[in-house]
Amino acid sequence: MTTHEQRAAEGWRVFEATGFPPDDPPPPLPAPPPWRRFHGSPVQPAPPEDEAAALRRLGPGDTIPQLGPDEIDIVNAALVLRRPLLVTGPPGIGKSSLAYLLSRELGLGRVLEWNIVSRTVLRDGLYTHDAMGRAQAIAAWQAGLGVGTLPPAAGADNGAHGDAEGGTGAGGDRPGEGRAPRPANRQKPPALDGFITLGPLGTALLPYERPRVLLIDELDKSDIDLPNDLLHVLENGSYEIPELVRAAATRARVHSADPGGRAEVHDGRVECREFPVVLITSNGEREFPAAFRRRCLPLEMRPPTREQLLAIVERHLTMRPEGTEALVDLFVQRVQGGGTHALDQLLNAVQLTTAGGFQADGDGRKLVELLLRDLAKGR
Template structure:
């Protein structure tokens, strides 16, 4: 793929679209004054999830997996601290972009918020298990609470303290991404067009201000509370019920184009129209997932591109399935192979 060599790009072009890290975390360009936030104290880097990244990207090689225009838009979003809005047909690799950015820039585990028709803003920010807390308090009281001790903490007969409110609050993917990390988290909001009509508008305030409140913690008498977050086994402290980021997260929003979003929402996002990768990119992607280029892979890539050019809906996963079946010797010489390939590479818009 032709394009501007990395050494000839502006200094704020830190993402090259390969998913290959430089070996050290990349310093992002300084945020513009209107996109700087005051959250703190700073949190340590998040954990990696190399297994999830490898499932998405395979063992990447230094070949850009996006076109030049898309790479420029991603870098502009990183500079301006604005969300990316990725549109395009299903299966062209929109959600993969979040993992490319996270691995290449060393930003740790990708937080994923998968949208369905019932999803609301609070689902992404936090969940409060009120029933679980009520049951825990009832069980604690059943043990017979003593009078508060000298520290003012009410304890049961066994010395156990009253169940903490924070034990029953879990920050969602969006809520976790807005914690005050010293380097931005990567948040994938997948298939936002499947949400109800209100969610894009509800997101506007959070995306603009980089902050939110947990009302249950605001009303609590404690100045700070440790809560669960979306990273498995991890917890974080929330002060006065208020969460504000230090670095605005890298927000990747995907849409299959099933409906239009409000103008106010689109104004806050940088758009990227995703299309089927080129032949060179597809071959590189196949090599990434299969560690080498399997036999007949080039022919299958050409066949896949022919199907795409003929119209309809096709997914990269169909190509991977065809290559895997060929590699495993699953295409016989009795004509069943042609039938299987036709089934695997069928037009998904036809319904069957």
């Protein structure tokens, strides 16, 4: 029995780290445990594909496995238990590429990326409200400039999408209240939902039939409070948009994190239907609280072997140029010597040294040394 046949027979393993796109229809995921079942509605349309992003991350050729059997089992356990993966390892080792590998192999559509910096807060991942933009749109409406001057979708479908002002709007149009009367064209005020945009986390928690893939990249760079702030959302698979709740918006169509995407939200609350596939990467710059770690499955990615590096170069460049093995040996030597190096440094060095007319000796050697420098030394 082949490995593929064995895993298919066992049933619970749906991810094999092959990177091959699934058959049509894609394989179903194992049923979630009772405590990880969600019932969000209304069901959203399937997400778009983004094969161009996957090609940039994974390369055009066959994917080279960087995960061993134990690591693959951890990924499958996270899929079964509907728990986030906390992926650790040195910078540039391919942690974030795992999200694209999962999405391609399981047919889960476009990967949602949330890149973390020290100023990031939970709301950045959930949604943003362009209050200033809406105030300007209301001012334009009051001045009678018409819908043509409003931001896209700001003045459309107000009656169907929860304009909670009941026709008076934030600008008001009741005579005797000291506000401008409604323009003669009877255009309604700009709707609130046209100025709300869901972030990557907020979009991932929409009620899709199949889970979205969410990459929370470099969480260890965040403010100390963000991991704890994530606990409630990741545990309950839901959140509220207070602006829509206060406006009593029974039905709203807000912007999503997908290009040109819109999502329908009822009563200002979002709850997933299938918990997203969440990958949280960390370069190990700090420890996370125990309460956060117990909700995640840890996955440590190891540096690729020499054979894997050669295959990765060949996959991205669609060939193995002359001199590749010497550069790979130099790269492996420096990694084993305790330096901090990233895979893209090796790809850059191979690409440059195989460019027409480049000489890898003399001044060219200095440039190669610069490309393969130790990132831990700061220069």
